[in-house]
Amino acid sequence: xxxxxxxxxxxxxxxxxxxxxxxxxxxxxxxxxxxxxxxxxxxxxxxxxxxxxxxxxxxxxxxxxxxxxxxxxxxxxxxxxxxxxxxxxxxxxxxxxxxxxxxxxxxxxxxxxxxxxxxxxxxxxxxxxxxxxxxxxxxxxxxxxxxxxxxxxxxxxxxxxxxxxxxxxxxxxxxxxxxxxxxxxxxxxxxxxxxxxxxxxxxxxxxxxxxxxxxxxxxxxxxxxxxxxxxxxxxxxxxxxxxxxxxxxxxxxxxxxxxxxxxxxxxxxxxxxxxxxxxxxxxxxxxxxxxxxxxxxxxxxxxxxxxxxxxxxxxxxxxxxxxxxxxxxxxxxxxxxxxxxxxxxxxxxxxxxxxxxxxxxxxxxxxxxxxxxxxxxxxxxxxxxxxxxxxxxxxxxxxxxxxxxxxxxxxxxxxxxxxxxxxxxxxxxxxxxxxxxxxxxxxxxxxxx
Ligand code: GAP
Numbered sequence: 001x002x003x004x005x006x007x008x009x010x011x012x013x014x015x016x017x018x019x020x021x022x023x024x025x026x027x028x029x030x031x032x033x034x035x036x037x038x039x040x041x042x043x044x045x046x047x048x049x050x051x052x053x054x055x056x057x058x059x060x061x062x063x064x065x066x067x068x069x070x071x072x073x074x075x076x077x078x079x080x081x082x083x084x085x086x087x088x089x090x091x092x093x094x095x096x097x098x099x100x101x102x103x104x105x106x107x108x109x110x111x112x113x114x115x116x117x118x119x120x121x122x123x124x125x126x127x128x129x130x131x132x133x134x135x136x137x138x139x140x141x142x143x144x145x146x147x148x149x150x151x152x153x154x155x156x157x158x159x160x161x162x163x164x165x166x167x168x169x170x171x172x173x174x175x176x177x178x179x180x181x182x183x184x185x186x187x188x189x190x191x192x193x194x195x196x197x198x199x200x201x202x203x204x205x206x207x208x209x210x211x212x213x214x215x216x217x218x219x220x221x222x223x224x225x226x227x228x229x230x231x232x233x234x235x236x237x238x239x240x241x242x243x244x245x246x247x248x249x250x251x252x253x254x255x256x257x258x259x260x261x262x263x264x265x266x267x268x269x270x271x272x273x274x275x276x277x278x279x280x281x282x283x284x285x286x287x288x289x290x291x292x293x294x295x296x297x298x299x300x301x302x303x304x305x306x307x308x309x310x311x312x313x314x315x316x317x318x319x320x321x322x323x324x325x326x327x328x329x330x331x332x333x334x335x336x337x338x339x340x341x342x343x344x345x346x347x348x349x350x351x352x353x354x355x356x357x358x359x360x361x362x363x364x365x366x367x368x369x370x371x372x373x374x375x376x377x378x379x380x381x382x383x384x385x386x387x388x389x390x391x392x393x394x395x396x397x398x399x400x401x402x403x404x405x406x407x408x409x410x411x412x413x414x415x416x417x418x419x420x421x422x423x424x425x426x427x428x429x430x431x432x433x434x435x436x437x438x439x440x441x442x443x444x445x446x447x448x449x
Contacts, residue, residue, distance in 0.1 A: 013265040016323050017194050019344065023402050025049060025323070026195060038191040038199040045403055046319070048354035048384060050202070053319045054181050056351050057204045060229055061179045068177035068206060069170045073158025075183060076149045082134065084288035085157050085281060087150075090252035092130035095189050100124045106189045133186040135199075151185040156310060159207040160281040163293050174295055174306045175218060177208040181315060193266065195316045202315035209295070209306035212279065218309045219276045223258050226274055226311045230260060230318075234349035235325045239263040245273075253280045260313075262321040271321055272313035279305040322352050326404055332429065346404030347427060350447050355405045356383035357443060360396050362412040364389045371436070372411045375421060378440055379409075383447065401426060407443060 020026040024043035028035040042050050062070050082088045094107040101119035107128045110117065116124050135151040138144070152158070159166075159178040166178055181204045191197050210218045227242050245257040254275040261268045282305050286293040296303045326346040333340060350356065357379055361372035369389070379385050386405060388396050393410060400408050410422040421439060423432045434442045 012324060012327060013194070015344075016320075016327055019327070019346075019402060020046065020194075020323070023399075038188070040195050040198060040316075045354045049322070049348075049352065050315060050319050052352050052354065053322065054202070054204060054315050056233055057229070057313065057315070058179070058181060061177070061204075061206055067172065067175060068179050068208075069166060069172060071159060071162060071166065071178050071180045072182065073155065073162060073180060075152055075185075076137075076139065077152060077157070077161075078139075079148055079150065080288065081157055081161060081285075082150050084284045085160075086252050086284065087134060087153060087157075088132070091134060091153055092132050093189055094128040095131040096125040096128050098124045099126060104189060109190070131187075131189060133188065135185045135187050153186045154184055154312065155180045155182050155203050155205045156207060156312065157281070159205070160285050160293075160308075163209070163282060163285075164291060167295065173297075175208060175210040175214065177206050179204075179206040181205075193264070195320050196264070196269070198316065201317070203312060204315050204318075205310065205312040207277075208309045208311075210309060211297075212304060212307045215276055215278070215307040215309060219256060219274065222309050222311050223274050226272060226313070227260055230262075230271070230321075233322070233352055234347070235262070235321065239325055241268065243268070251275065253277045262324075264321070264324065271318055272311060274309070274311045277308040277310050279307050281308060282306065322348065326352075343398055343401055345401040345426060348404040348406075350406050350449075353404045353406055354384065355386040355400075355403060356407065356447055358386040358388060358396070358400045358403075358405045358408045360387075360393065360400075360408055360410045361389050362393060362410060367416060368411050368413070371415050375409055375411060375436065375439065378436075379443070382440065383443070397424060397429075406447065409439065 023045055025046035027041045027043055029039040029041050030036040058070070061068050079088065095104060096107045097104050098116040098118060098121060100121040101116060103116065103118040105117070107113060115122055134153050136148055137151065138147040139149045140147050159180060162178070166172070182202065183200060184203045185200050188197055188199055191199060208218060208222065223242055227240060230240055231237060239262055241261050243259050243261050245259065250257055255278055257273050257275040259270040260272040262271045282293040285291070294303050294305050323346065326348045328345050328347050329342050330345060331340060332343050359372055359376045359379070361368040372389070376385060376387055386400070386403070388399070397408055404426070406426050408424040410424065412422065415421055419437070420433050420435045423434050423442060
C-alpha cells in the first residue's frame, strides 16, 4: 500500500509514542507533577481506541456466541481469595538490588545476571528475594491486621469465585465460558516500554469451563481462535506468532500455556496467554471456602470439577500493538498542490479506528456550518464522528490520517447547490462526490463491510 519504505524499527517506537502524546491518545499520568512512569492516562482519542479494542473482544467473545456470558466483578477482595488462588504465596518475581547504584531489577529479565545494566558493575547484586506483586490496602477506617484487602492482579479470580452463581443463573453447562474486562494492578518491579508494562492496566479474560477429558481439544481451539482475532482486526501475519511456554515459565496454576506474541520494535513479546489451568482454581476455592464448585451432568449421571482453558489478554497492551501495526508513512503529492511530502497515517481496521468519520466544512462560514451540522446529525447516531472546521483542509486531512479516521466528509460551497459532499478515503486518498441523502448508506457499505 505504502510507496515509502516502512519506518526503521528503532524509529517506530519513538514515533508512535510522540504521536500518542501529540494527538491525544495517551498521556503520562500526573504529568504536571513530573509524571509517574508506572501509569498512563488515555486521552480523547486513546479512550476511543481502547474502548474499540475492548468492544471488539466482547463482541467476539460474548455477543457472537451463545456459550459465553459476561461478568463484572469487584477489584478489591479479601486475602482469603488470594490465599486460595495461590497468589499470596506464588505471585512473586525475583528482585535484586545493585549495591553500587542502588537500582532494582527483576532477576529473570536481566540480559546478564552478573552485570548491572544501569552502572555496568559486575557481581554487585544482592541475593535475590521473592517480591509479591499484589497491591495491598485497607478496607474501612482502621489500618491493620484483619482490614487488609488486595487489588486484583488478574480479573480471573472473580470468574472462579462466581462459578456457582453463574452456573445456577445462566442455564449454561460445560463447555461454557465467563468473560470479563477490567482493571488489574501489579506492583511490577520495573515498568516500561510505554504502556506495555504498567502497574495499572486493563485485561480481557475468559475462563472456559470444560469436561476434563476435553481440555486438550479446547486448548488448541482457543489458541487458534485468539491468534485469528488479532489477524482479523488487521495485524499482519508476519507480526504475530504463537509460542508455547517452556516448563520453567509456567504460572503456578498452569500445565500448559501458549502466548500470542507481537513483533514489537524491541522484538517478540507477549500480548496474551492461553493457559490450561486444569481444575486448579475451582478445587482450591472449593477446599478453602467449603462450597462445592462442580458440575453435575444429569444425562450421564456424573459429577466433576470442570477444567479451565483461559485466554487472558491485555487491553492496554493490545491497543499499543494495534497502534504499532497501523503506523505507516507514505511519500505523497500534497493534496491539491502537487508537492511531495510524507504523510503519517494510522491504517487501523475500521472497527478499531477511534473515529470512523470526520466532518469537515471547508470554511467556518455559517452557510457551511448548517449543512455540516446536518451531516453530523445524520452520522452521529451510527458512528463516532469528529468535527473540525478550522485550518486548511489539507492539514485537517493530515490530522485525521494521524488519528486513523477511515473517512473524511468535506462540505464545500458546491454543497449548497448540489446537496452533495466529498468523501475522502484515508488509505487511498481517493475522493468521491456523494449526495448528502445517500451519505449514510455510502459509508455503511464501506465501514460495516
Ligand atoms: N489470568 C491470567 C493472567 O493474568 P498474565 O499473562 O499474567 O495472565 C495476561 O496476564 C495479560 O495481561 C498479558 O498477556 C498482558 O497482555 C497483560 N498484562 C499483564 N501484566 C501487565 C502489565 N504489568 N502491564 C500491562 N499489561 C499487562
